[in-house]
Amino acid sequence: MAASIEQKGYRETTVADVVRIARTSRRTFYEQFEDREACFLALFDATNTAMMEQIASAVRPDEPLPDQVDHAVDAYIDAVTSQPALYRSFVHELPGLGEAGADRQLAVIERFAQLLVELVESGRAAQPEIAARPLSLDTAVIIVGGLRELAVISLQRGRSVRDLRVTASETVKAILTGALL
Numbered sequence: 182m183a184a185s186i187e188q189k190g191y192r193e194t195t196v197a198d199v200v201r202i203a204r205t206s207r208r209t210f211y212e213q214f215e216d217r218e219a220c221f222l223a224l225f226d227a228t229n230t231a232m233m234e235q236i237a238s239a240v241r242p243d244e245p246l247p248d249q250v251d252h253a254v255d256a257y258i259d260a261v262t263s264q265p266a267l268y269r270s271f272v273h274e275l276p277g278l279g280e281a282g283a284d285r286q287l288a289v290i291e292r293f294a295q296l297l298v299e300l301v302e303s304g305r306a307a308q309p310e311i312a313a314r315p316l317s318l319d320t321a322v323i324i325v326g327g328l329r330e331l332a333v334i335s336l337q338r339g340r341s342v343r344d345l346r347v348t349a350s351e352t353v354k355a356i357l358t359g360a361l362l
Contacts, residue, residue, distance in 0.1 A: 182224045183267055191221060191270040218278055222285055225271055229289045232260040233296050240300050242307035246361075247354055249304060254328075254350045261332055261342050272333050290329065294321035301361065313361040320360045324353055 184202045185194040196217050200210050214220040239256035240249045261268050275282040301316040328349055335342050 182220050183228070183264065186224075186270045187264065187266045190266065191274045196220075218281070221274065222278070222281060224267075225275065225285055225289070228264075228267065228271075229292070232257065233293065235260055237296060237300065240303075242300070242303040246304065246311075246313075246357060247350075249300070250354050250357065251350050253300070254346060254353065257328065257332075258342055258346055258349075261336075265336070265342075268332075269336050272336055290322060290325055293325040293329075294318055297321040297325060301357070311362070316357070316360060320356065324356055328353070 182194065182199050185198040189198075194217070196207060196210055199217070199220060200207055203210075210220070214223065236253050236256040239252040241252070242249070244252075275286055278285075295318070298316050298318055298321050301313070301321075305311070305313050305315070331345055331349060332342050334340075335345055
């Protein structure tokens with residue numbers, strides 16, 4: 182599914198394309214997925230899980246907060262820019278999937294926010310001398326949602342997501358400094 186979306190977009194991707202690229206049968210496809218939409222949603226989940234793992238592995242809890250933020254933002258931007266057509270398809274096509282798409286988007290934002298809370302907690306544990314406060318889930322949602330929307334707007338306007346790095350890092354640092362210290 183990802184390869185076909187990168188080649189020709191989600192709307193033009195058929196189950197036949199997916200099974201051809203995957204070198205499998207329609208029967209195998211339908212054993213795994215109810216339909217093309219279910220495959221797309223599974224791809225959305227898998228892609229976001231991989232991104233979260235990439236971000237978590239980029240952050241070192243024993244480093245200063247500004248460095249942790251820079252590493253996390255760089256990992257996020259690297260993930261988005263490594264498959265731009267795929268991320269554009271998530272932005273454009275997920276809303277068209279109705280409640281299933283909306284539920285998935287909400288779940289991913291909540292998972293990213295929870296990851297941010299956990300990363301802050303690991304930093305607090307590794308550096309107790311900082312005496313930072315815990316990060317609230319609401320503040321994490323604001324950060325995650327804001328970054329996502331900034332990336333979405335950039336993708337929709339054809340702007341390089343890499344151009345967001347400085348603004349995104351500085352904004353997240355300011356929010357976290359105000360919320361934690």
